[in-house]
Amino acid sequence: MLDLSRVKHFALDYAGLSDLSSTLEPGDRSGEDLQPIFRMAILCSDSYAFGMARMMASVLDRNGIETRVFRDLQVLGDWLGLSPKLLMGEQGA
Numbered sequence: 001m002l003d004l005s006r007v008k009h010f011a012l013d014y015a016g017l018s019d020l021s022s023t024l025e026p027g028d029r030s031g032e033d034l035q036p037i038f039r040m041a042i043l044c045s046d047s048y049a050f051g052m053a054r055m056m057a058s059v060l061d062r063n064g065i066e067t068r069v070f071r072d073l074q075v076l077g078d079w080l081g082l083s084p085k086l087l088m089g090e091q092g093a
Contacts, residue, residue, distance in 0.1 A: 005044060
């Protein structure tokens with residue numbers, strides 16, 4: 001889980017993000033019914049951060065990283081199958 005709920009500024013490098021996420025790719029993903037390499041959930045409360053995270057998710061998805069952006073921790077936890085309390089660690093929900 002990536003928590004962007006307090007982020008106010010982004011320095012998003014599309015080429016860098018694409019290159020980084022493609023290095024995680026374990027080979028040819030051109031076939032059908034491919035499983036994601038892993039899943040990533042991004043938490044955003046701000047509309048600006050939410051939009052930026054959606055752009056990041058589109059790049060990551062193309063490279064086999066199933067990425068979803070959420071505004072609500074409970075919904076995020078449901079998608080990952082984890083409780084919000086567990087996701088927040090020592091901070092609590």
